[in-house]
Amino acid sequence: xxxxxxxxxxxxxxxxxxxxxxxxxxxxxxxxxxxxxxxxxxxxxxxxxxxxxxxxxxxxxxxxxxxxxxxxxxxxxxxxxxxxxxxxxxxxxxxxxxxxxxxxxxxxxxxxxxxxxxxxxxxxxxxxxxxxxxxxxxxxxxxxxxxxxxxxxxxxxxxxxxxxxxxxxxxxxxxxxxxxxxxx
Numbered sequence: 623x624x625x626x627x628x629x630x631x632x633x634x635x636x637x638x639x640x641x642x643x644x645x646x647x648x649x650x651x652x653x654x655x656x657x658x659x660x661x662x663x664x665x666x667x668x669x670x671x672x673x674x675x676x677x678x679x680x681x682x683x684x685x686x687x688x689x690x691x692x693x694x695x696x697x698x699x700x701x702x703x704x705x706x707x708x709x710x711x712x713x714x715x716x717x718x719x720x721x722x723x724x725x726x727x728x729x730x731x732x733x734x735x736x737x738x739x740x741x742x743x744x745x746x747x748x749x750x751x752x753x754x755x756x757x758x759x760x761x762x763x764x765x766x767x768x769x770x771x772x773x774x775x776x777x778x779x780x781x782x783x784x785x786x787x788x789x790x791x792x793x794x795x796x797x798x799x800x801x802x803x804x805x806x
Contacts, residue, residue, distance in 0.1 A: 626696070627698050628698070629696055629697075629698065630699060630799075631803060631804075632698055632799050633803055635691055636688075636691060636695065637801070637803065639684060639688045640800060641800075642684065643681060643684050643685070643723075644778070646677055646681055647774070647778070650678060651771060651774075651775055654674060657670045657671060672742065674730075675734050675742070676741075678726075678731075679727075679741060679743050680743075680744075682727040701794040701796050703794050704788075704796070711784075715777065715780065715784070718777055719777055719778070719781065722773055722774040723774065725766065725770040726771050726774055729764075729766040732759055732763035733767055735752065736751075736754060737751075737760075738751045739751060785797045785800070
């Protein structure tokens, strides 16, 4: 079992970071949509936001780790059959995914800390409020958070469709490399 990337295959760390982040982001999106409709008397009114904030901060940490890991590890070469335009689109798509995740995280923190309160991270420690401009910050950051999360989900679906295209139409190893550290 390989932990680091090779020229032809992703290592276990890259694979785990990819899939853990994907699952948590999907969960955050679902919980975020549910939270919009909760009223004050709903038993999840305080529970869901607490989990959403903690897991959102976890995504920020994982994103940082993922970028550092990507920077320090060998770059996995595209499958030979991939066209140059597809390689460019994939690079742009991945950069946009990272950027949108970052924007979602920052805007989420700005929403949560707008009134000066910090964010409790799973009960382990508190992330302090750095900027606290009240309602105007909440509204602006909320709009940015909503738009960036929707854009992230749309781009993630396109990412998934591209991976499925490679697997079922091109019949190459692009998708298989994100499930196993074994080289084929």
